Amino acid sequence: MVDPVELSRKYEGKIEIYPKIPITSYNDFALIYTPGVAEVSKAIYKDPDKSFELTSRWNTIAVVTDGTRVLGLGNIGPTAAMPVMEGKSLLFKYLGGVDAIPLPINVKSADEFANVVKALETSFGGINLEDIESPKCFYILEKLQSMLNIPVWHDDQQGTAAAILAGLINAMILTNKDPKESKVVFYGAGASNIAAARILAKYGFKYENIVMIDSKGPLYADREDVDHLMLHHKWKYELAIKTNKWEAKEIKDAFSGADAVVAASTPGPNVIKKEWISLMNKDAIVFALANPVPEIWPQDAKEAGAKIVATGRSDFPNQVNNSLIFPAIFRGVLDSRAKAITDEMTIAASEALAKYARDRGINENYIIPRMDEWEAFYEEAAAVASKAVEVGLARVKKSREEFREIAKERILRARKIMNLVISTWSP
Amino acid sequence: MVTIRRATKEDVKTLIDFFSRMYRLNSEFDPLLLTPENLEERINKVVEKSLEDQNEMIVVAEDQGRIVGAARVLIIDRIFYTPEKEALIREFYVHPSYRRQGVGNEIVNFIISELKERGIEILGAEFPSRNLIAISFYRKMGFREIYCEFIKKI
Numbered sequence: 001m002v003d004p005v006e007l008s009r010k011y012e013g014k015i016e017i018y019p020k021i022p023i024t025s026y027n028d029f030a031l032i033y034t035p036g037v038a039e040v041s042k043a044i045y046k047d048p049d050k051s052f053e054l055t056s057r058w059n060t061i062a063v064v065t066d067g068t069r070v071l072g073l074g075n076i077g078p079t080a081a082m083p084v085m086e087g088k089s090l091l092f093k094y095l096g097g098v099d100a101i102p103l104p105i106n107v108k109s110a111d112e113f114a115n116v117v118k119a120l121e122t123s124f125g126g127i128n129l130e131d132i133e134s135p136k137c138f139y140i141l142e143k144l145q146s147m148l149n150i151p152v153w154h155d156d157q158q159g160t161a162a163a164i165l166a167g168l169i170n171a172m173i174l175t176n177k178d179p180k181e182s183k184v185v186f187y188g189a190g191a192s193n194i195a196a197a198r199i200l201a202k203y204g205f206k207y208e209n210i211v212m213i214d215s216k217g218p219l220y221a222d223r224e225d226v227d228h229l230m231l232h233h234k235w236k237y238e239l240a241i242k243t244n245k246w247e248a249k250e251i252k253d254a255f256s257g258a259d260a261v262v263a264a265s266t267p268g269p270n271v272i273k274k275e276w277i278s279l280m281n282k283d284a285i286v287f288a289l290a291n292p293v294p295e296i297w298p299q300d301a302k303e304a305g306a307k308i309v310a311t312g313r314s315d316f317p318n319q320v321n322n323s324l325i326f327p328a329i330f331r332g333v334l335d336s337r338a339k340a341i342t343d344e345m346t347i348a349a350s351e352a353l354a355k356y357a358r359d360r361g362i363n364e365n366y367i368i369p370r371m372d373e374w375e376a377f378y379e380e381a382a383a384v385a386s387k388a389v390e391v392g393l394a395r396v397k398k399s400r401e402e403f404r405e406i407a408k409e410r411i412l413r414a415r416k417i418m419n420l421v422i423s424t425w426s427p
Numbered sequence: 428m429v430t431i432r433r434a435t436k437e438d439v440k441t442l443i444d445f446f447s448r449m450y451r452l453n454s455e456f457d458p459l460l461l462t463p464e465n466l467e468e469r470i471n472k473v474v475e476k477s478l479e480d481q482n483e484m485i486v487v488a489e490d491q492g493r494i495v496g497a498a499r500v501l502i503i504d505r506i507f508y509t510p511e512k513e514a515l516i517r518e519f520y521v522h523p524s525y526r527r528q529g530v531g532n533e534i535v536n537f538i539i540s541e542l543k544e545r546g547i548e549i550l551g552a553e554f555p556s557r558n559l560i561a562i563s564f565y566r567k568m569g570f571r572e573i574y575c576e577f578i579k580k581i
Contacts, residue, residue, distance in 0.1 A: 221524035227452040230523070230560075241524050 014086040015093070015102070049395070052125065052337055059334055059410075060099045061126040063088050064117055066107050068133040069156075072267070072291065078104030081131060088130060088155075095377060096327025097407075097414035098334060100128065110136045114143045121148050125334050126341075128326065129154040134191045135233045151333045151341040158346050159322030159329070160192035161199040163368070164262055164287060165350040167320045168200070170357055170367040171260070171308045175283040179204045183258045183281070187272060187295065188265030189214035194235050196262060197243070202343045203350075208245035211254040212236075218254045220244045252279060260285035263295040271295040277304035286310070289320055308364050317365035324369065325349055328377040331407045332384025337395035345387045352376075352383035374411070381407035429495060429530055431537035434485035439474055441494040442485065445520040446470045456555035459578055474499070484514075486537055488521070488530050496521040496530045500538055502547060513549035514542050519561075535568055 008014070021032050030036050044050045052058040067081035085102030092100035103120075107113045113136075117127055127150065132140060137154055144152040153159070172179060184205060186193040189212045201207050212219040219240040229237035248254040255261065255276040261284070263272055268288065272295040277284060286306040288294035291313065298309040298316055310318035329349050333341055356376040357369050369376040382404035388394040398406070434442060447467050453460045463469065477483040477499055488496035499518040505511050516538070521530050539550060552570060554561040 221522065224448075226523045227448060228455060231452075231455050237523070241526075 008083060014083075014090045048122075051122070052395070056099065057123065057125050058337065059097075060101065060124055061092070061128055061330055061334070062103045062117075062120055062124045063092070063100050063128045063130050064103045064105060064120075065130040066113055066132055067104055068131070068136070070131045075133065078106050085130060088128070091323060092128075092327055092330065093414050094327075094418060095323065095371075095374075095411070096331040096381070097410035097412075098327060098330045100330075110139045110143070113140050114147065117144055117152075118147050121150060124150060125337070126151040126330055127153070128330065129156075131156065134194075135235060137191050138194070138235045145340060149339050151330075151338055153326070153329065153341050154191070154195075155322055155326050157191045157195035158199070158341070159326045160264065160289075160320075161196035162325040162329070162346045162350045163320045163322050163353075164192070164196045164289075165199055165203055165347065166324070166353040166357075167287065167310050167318065167368040168260060168262075168285070169203075169350065169354040170362045171285045171310070173358070174362060174364065174367065175259075175285060175307055177259050177283070177285075180206060181209070182260060183209045183211070185254050185258045185261040186210065186212045187261055187263035189219065189236055189239070190264060192289075193262060193264045194239065196264075197239055199343055199346060199350075201242075203347050207239075207242040210239075210243040211246075211248055211258070212239050212243055213251060213254055217251060218244055218248045220247045220249065222247060223249075252276060255279045257281055258284070260287070262287045262289070264289045265295055266290055267293045268295040269293055269297050269300070272301075274300050274304040277301050277306055280305065283307040287320055308367060310367065314371070318367050319370065320368060321371065323371055324353060324376070325380070327411075328353075328380035328407075329384055331377065331381035331411065332403070333388060335381065335396065335403055335406050335410070336385035336388040336393075336398075338385070338388035338393045339395070340393050341384075342391060342393065344391055345384050345393075348383040348387035349380045352380040355379070375408075377411060378404050378408040381411075429488045429490045429525070429528075429533060431486055431488050431533050433541075434478065434487045434497065436475075436478060438485075438487055438494060438497075439471070439478075442474045442487070442497050442499075443467050443470050445494070445497045445522075446474070446499070446518045449518055449520040453555050453558070456557040459580065460555060484538070484541060486534055486541070488525070488534055490525070494522075495525040496534055498534050498538060500542075500550075502542075502545075505549075510548045512547050513551060514538070514547050516550070516552040519552070519554070531564055532568065 040054050044054060063085045065081045065085055067078040068075045070076050070081045070084055081104045082102060085104055089100035089102045092098040105116050107116055129141060141154045186197055197210055221241050223240060226240050229240060256279045258280045265271060267290045272288060277286060284306045285308045286301040287310045288296050289312040294311040301309045310320045312321055313319060353369060353376055356379050382400045385403035386400040389397050447470055450462045450466060454462050477485055482502040484500045486498050487494045497520055498516055500514050500516050502512055502514050505513050542550060552565050
């Protein structure tokens, strides 16, 4: 395997910018820059929305982080976060045809973060927040969603939550379980699981049938630190109040009779014990999503009675990964020029992803498409764009079929250009 | 359906739990409000005395036999003002799963009606000045600030 540091040194980073207007003569300079460009600026000055037609804004997003919770590395700061943001930008282009600018910013407070991003709004068609510590990330997301007129998305929350929902939809169909009746345990109460609980509840699961487990055990309204949460982590507090109708106080009680467990906690193995899985209902569904080692090895979970196991890894069946979501979500919101990404749009992406797998035939080892099933991305993008039209957030209104064709064309174009660049130029 | 009533000896255990939670919550607002280790013990004494004392009142909100909110009120003299008596809510706690459902309002309204029967015309509430939730709650119920307590560690 190539050393990633050597790879980064060889290519001197992962992305670069190329112009797309041809320059064939000296006269072209007057068109692409001064004096001709002033006409374009004047048109946008008259109607700022024209910036989505006359500049690259329509397809450009920022991948913004403060570097406070980078991958599994923790708070390494914005400078060291850059390689991750560059990698993300590459995936955005390759999987979604989206021009993503990596933008680690050196800010301290959540409000400072929000103000910087607000100031960037005019240059971008969307904002992808990345690798921000919790609970700050919830505050920043909500604040920016209320301040900005372009979609703001936090991939560690919504992207992972949407992938979890997509996998769960099919896992529940295979095991003949009803979301409205099913007990779901969330093991870990970080950004993705908190967002997933909310998205699942919007989809049709019931809050009272959910149990969230954090490092202190199951959350319930009576727990000693609930008032502390009210002041310092209102998102967890809300869940403490709404979930866990059994008031399960021990992990074993939480797992007892559960239909599904979604673990997004710390790398395993044996973080989730086999004995807990054996307490779950028949045909239990286990999502052990910690990387690089899942909270429980799939084989162990199955031995303990799990019917379907998903992990975050590509070398096991059923990889639940936000890369299945974020490129398509942004393709969809950019194509519909949406003003926001709502939970409904997120759920539309999950449903499209789940349906794509169903159309190919789901089974215990295939509940969610693989990342190389490119066509899933067009379906998702089209579902997101048409949902944006339906909920009145789209500036461009087209049919789902039209959005699918647009997404396909743009994603394939990006991939073709990348292949051309790589095949004609290689250091 | 929540009902409000005066507390009895059977409620003491829950009252200790609720009021100690309230004091621990207070300590979140200011380091000068740190609670002692034997907080429960101290509250136990206060609550038991309070249930016997004519100048004190403890009320609870109950839902299907379960206590979901509680408040303790002291009746104090106003020697230099008229009217000469006022009531002061010193402890107030609503169970987290019953918040934002009007339980607090019902408790305060019950206290007011009990006080009126006793001819008391003024009701106050004491809480940390950084507790914005309490400020908003009492303001909405028509209370306003009257005293300031300044404090300095010496």
